Amino acid sequence: MKATTQELKVTARMQPGIITLSGFLGDDTRPLNEIVADDAATLARLERSAEEIAQRMQYFTDESWNTYLGGVLLDDKYQVETEVYRGKLPCPYVHPGVFRKAITRLTNSANGISVAWTALSIHLIAEHGFFEGRGSAFRLDPEILVKALWD
DSSP states (O other), X not given: OOOOHHHHHHHHHTSTTTSSSSOSSTTOOSOHHHHHHHHHHHHHHHTOOHHHHHHHHHHHHHHHHTOTTSOEEETTTEEEEEEEEXXXXXXXXXXXXXXXXXXXXXXXXXXXXXXXXXXHHHHHHHHHOOOOOTTOTTOOOHHHHHHHHHO
């Protein structure tokens, strides 16, 4: 499927050096709509929605946000820590608002899976179904993410 003019503009904003140093697409050469569609197919197979995943990520971020002592153990198996940095980032889809620079790291002690995300990652997943491109610094493979958040 051919990319729309809007998708081309969004893809241009996702390139390295525009919003973030490394960009959002990594070494993924697929068109943006294909990246989103492939991840949506994975979510359908896993019987999870992007909104449900984003809500779970937000829960862990919120719970760890004010634990200035490093991290917190949640639900007896999730070690979670959020580091806050200076600055804010806009959405490459030109959604209103900006997102604080913060990285949440979660380790599921039951299966050993660790993942990390940003406040912007949560927004991109919830509002756009975008988990970033393969090879991106903050790519969240939906299958691994679901295992980290629920298994």
